[in-house]
Amino acid sequence: MFEKFFNNNKKKRIFIPSKIFYGENLNNEIYECLKEKKIIIIADNFFKNNSVFKKLKNKLNKYVVNTFYISGPPKVENINKIFKKINGKYNTILSVGGGTITDFSKAIIAKKYFGKLDGINIGKDVSNYKKKNIQLISLPTTVGSGAETSRYYVVFDKNNKKIHGKSWNLCSDYVFIDYLLIKNLPKDQILLSSFDCFIHYVETFICKNEKSWFNEILSLNLIPVIIEALNNLLHKKKQKKKNLTKLAVCSSLAGATISNVRTGNIHEAAGALLELTNLSHAETLYIFFEEFFNFYKKILNSKINNNNKNLKHDTIYSLIEWWKKEFKRNRIDERIKKKLKNMNIYSQENINYILNRVNQDKVWNYKESPIILSKNKSQHLIRKSLSKYK
Numbered sequence: 001m002f003e004k005f006f007n008n009n010k011k012k013r014i015f016i017p018s019k020i021f022y023g024e025n026l027n028n029e030i031y032e033c034l035k036e037k038k039i040i041i042i043a044d045n046f047f048k049n050n051s052v053f054k055k056l057k058n059k060l061n062k063y064v065v066n067t068f069y070i071s072g073p074p075k076v077e078n079i080n081k082i083f084k085k086i087n088g089k090y091n092t093i094l095s096v097g098g099g100t101i102t103d104f105s106k107a108i109i110a111k112k113y114f115g116k117l118d119g120i121n122i123g124k125d126v127s128n129y130k131k132k133n134i135q136l137i138s139l140p141t142t143v144g145s146g147a148e149t150s151r152y153y154v155v156f157d158k159n160n161k162k163i164h165g166k167s168w169n170l171c172s173d174y175v176f177i178d179y180l181l182i183k184n185l186p187k188d189q190i191l192l193s194s195f196d197c198f199i200h201y202v203e204t205f206i207c208k209n210e211k212s213w214f215n216e217i218l219s220l221n222l223i224p225v226i227i228e229a230l231n232n233l234l235h236k237k238k239q240k241k242k243n244l245t246k247l248a249v250c251s252s253l254a255g256a257t258i259s260n261v262r263t264g265n266i267h268e269a270a271g272a273l274l275e276l277t278n279l280s281h282a283e284t285l286y287i288f289f290e291e292f293f294n295f296y297k298k299i300l301n302s303k304i305n306n307n308n309k310n311l312k313h314d315t316i317y318s319l320i321e322w323w324k325k326e327f328k329r330n331r332i333d334e335r336i337k338k339k340l341k342n343m344n345i346y347s348q349e350n351i352n353y354i355l356n357r358v359n360q361d362k363v364w365n366y367k368e369s370p371i372i373l374s375k376n377k378s379q380h381l382i383r384k385s386l387s388k389y390k
């Protein structure tokens with residue numbers, strides 16, 4: 001319901017359809033949610049032999065109709081294959097994995113509800129679906145995308161073109177953030193996915209009309225939590241359980257904020273770049289964030305200075321430098337350069353591809369962006385961002 005409602009100056013919305021649990025060893029709670037259900041498990045192939053996952057699977061054994069292990073990006077052809085195999089034999093999907101696995105699961109449900117995958121409730125499309133009859137239970141194994149609580153999904157066709165849609169009926173019914181499933185995440189993955197979460201909080205609080213008091217509270221209070229938790233995990237190596245769980249909860253709440261508000265042109269540019277490269281979502285965001293943040297410097301600085309006593313970084317410059325230093329220290333910067341080494345990323349063709357995507361979002365460029373974003377300005381920002389990798 002209210003798929004086409006947008007926050008404006010007079011009317012705002014707070015929808016958080018997912019019930020979120022966090023802690024350690026949540027198998028009993030998961031079992032309570034799932035008993036008597038007909039369950040399809042969609043799990044990251046990486047977890048196939050994971051002892052925590054195997055224990056849960058054994059516990060649910062008599063209710064599990066089928067289990068599918070997925071690796072790589074969520075591809076439409078694989079979604080269609082599994083959709084055909086399981087048609088009508090289930091009422092619950094248990095999704096065990098990061099953002100791509102969750103999006104895979106959401107796409108299966110979207111296909112069932114709407115009979116299509118591309119453009120659901122995007123632009124002029126209206127695909128309201130009133131009755132929700134498939135339950136989605138998500139067990140995140142990463143800490144950044146917020147896909148488990150978000151109404152959006154992104155999958156890819158055989159040409160790596162983005163296929164996406166949105167519906168409140170696709171948010172997880174339950175999210176179980178179990179420390180046992182995230183505790184082995186490598187440091188660089190924690191940093192990358194937390195960066196995605198950080199950008200979600202920044203983009204939702206800089207927009208002009210769709211922002212809300214509620215999401216500002218989350219952004220301003222949780223950005224310092226993310227930075228502090230990362231500092232504790234990466235440098236002081238203290239209270240791993242507490243800090244990693246905090247990052248995961250911040251991510252799930254960010255999934256809810258992007259659903260209630262919107263993302264901006266950093267995500268738009270990054271989405272286009274993702275289709276042209278083999279970079280991850282967070283890596284593509286990183287390429288654009290510095291130039292775009294500098295563009296919004298005035299508003300970001302005023303928000304940080306006026307509202308954020310908890311954040312040690314008192315200017316946007318110091319915040320940018322903090323992320324850059326961490327990306328260098330964890331050799332992510334080096335990895336991005338390596339991935340782009342053999343392609344001419346700075347070609348006019350690539351710049352135009354990204355520019356076209358950014359220009360399509362007229363609502364952001366002329367209504368929501370704190371500074372009106374002309375085509376020339378966008379081109380300049382994209383060029384400057386990519387020039388560091390040519």
Ligand SMILES: [Fe+2]
Binds near residue numbers: 196197
């Ligand atoms: Fe994102």
